Amino acid sequence: MTWFEPERGDDKLREFLITALIDMSASLCLQDSEGRYICITTLPARWSLKSGVTPSDEAIFGADIGARLKEMKAGLAKPGDHAELEIEAGDDTFFEFRCRMIAMADQEVSLMTIVIDRTEDRRRERLLRALLREVSHRSKNLLAIIQSIASQTARYSGTLETFLTKFRGRLHALSQSQDLITDSSWRGAYFRDLLKQQVDRYVQENADLVKVSGEDVLLTPNASLHIGLALHELVVNAVSHGDFLSRRRRIEVSCERIETDAGPQIRVLWVEPVGSLDSEALKAARTARFGSTVLERVVPSSVNGQARHSLEKDQVRYELTFPQESYE
Template sequence: MVHRLTWFEPQRGDEQLREFFITALIDMSASLTLQDRQGEYVCITTLPSRWSLPAGMQPSDEAIFGPDIGARLVELKAGLSKSGDRAELEIEAGDDTFFEFRCRLVEMSNGELHLITIVLDRTEDRRRERLLRALLREVSHRSKNLLAIIQSIASQTARYSGTLEMFLGKFRGRLHALSQSQDLVTDSSWRGAYFRDLLAQQVERYVPDNRDLVRAVGDDILLTPNASLHIGLALHELIVNAVSHGDFVARRRPIEVRCTRVDGEKGPEIRIQWKEPLDKTDGESLEASRAARFGSTVLERVVPSSVNGTAAHTLEAGEVRYELRFPLEATD
């Protein structure tokens, strides 16, 4: 027996109540059917339009839902024998739609057993579940990539650091640059990061009072998540080197950073150029330290390899020049 509070105003007509219940069921993407103990249908409400009953035909599971679904429902309901028994079945009805059937045997007030079936449209739920699983797989994939990058940074930084203090200082800076780039990627729903945003992060961190001395020109291109992380790291190395060994701040000599689309041998490419003016003494100091610097490994090997590109890091004509080229497809 069902014992739940149910009340309605006696003055309200049956038609109004019927409209209320049907509207509520539709809003819940639910349908109800009622059958007696012999399986004869007593009531059917709000079934989706995909299921119908030909005029003059006696309703049955197979007549309404078709032979395949109908046979499964008949078998499911046959397993219910006493009041309170219940069973559930989820089916794919075609066109990427999913429905859940909840069957329950109940005893009415007159003592007779009836079978109530609730049909719920689970299509949107299943689509959300698939999307969530895809997102989780993507998170796992990107997390593994990020951990691999961190491991590489830690290993290479240790190789080129003479003391623990030197290692910690360099590693923390590189890790922070990586996390800043990752923040931009995350904020864009993993679409990537714009080049100028990556540059602005590093300029803001290391020369916040002289941001005008690092001038971005050319195109502001949206880079892929992978390219964003590695190019962010390259910009970190370039700006740190400039602050540590260059004279651009003291002498107010601006650095030009250009990002452009160009035609390459195999198709469109992205070209990133860094031009930093140096005095002769600054250039000699920088050249002498390059052989033992992980920064050079990042700029000349790690970054270009990660974006399937090529790079050149040179001192010439009183300038530090860095040029990175990689396929445009890597930014889509």
């Protein structure tokens, strides 16, 4: 339905329509049945008409766009006929031309063209496509990590129950790290947040026994997933096979930037005190703690780094170094 109050006058109606078109980033053109322009409103500043020049598609929009519009309009003959054309006008701008044949109040047939600026729509579409590709890529990476975790866990699990316990714990650690990455709009996760997740889950009542120092670096998404997994392994090993809780001795964790011959790197150091062990106890403890290759192979290879994992008579020491591209 279209209605307006006649007493208001054409001037007020014209002002309203032009303001509305500008707000909608739309323009309106009207041509008679012979193709002569009757009205042009609110065209973008990129298109203009020189003084004294008769309006035409070529004169207003240029030879290329004008030719394409002329070809499209040639297929419209009777009221109701319509066609649409999207044009890239240069400078990464896009415009949609909607042409329709209409019958006016005096039954004269005219051609109405609505020009809509679609630049922002196309930019949003490109961004959405890029985001979807990124999500697809990251999903494949995550599935590959899960597959690797499942393979390594199965290889070093003697029973199904052991496999399920370890696999579920590692998946949970992975999901917690993923939550941090998602909350940061895929920028990554901070080292201390990754450590806090594991401490809160396994030693929440004794969180004071895990002391962290150094820099709180922002790790890339890939590094966040794998280092979060390493911290999970270290905390679980400490709780399951260590005595720091009963002895009330602190685990020292540090994260710092260092300069090496290979360039700037990050060093993560875990030092866990253990009671003095004799040779037999030391051998048993190493077997229990080192049953997984996650700390020694999976994590360092995933961040292009190096790891040293050792169990001595009075401490467990894990040192991981990785290059600059894994953090910001």
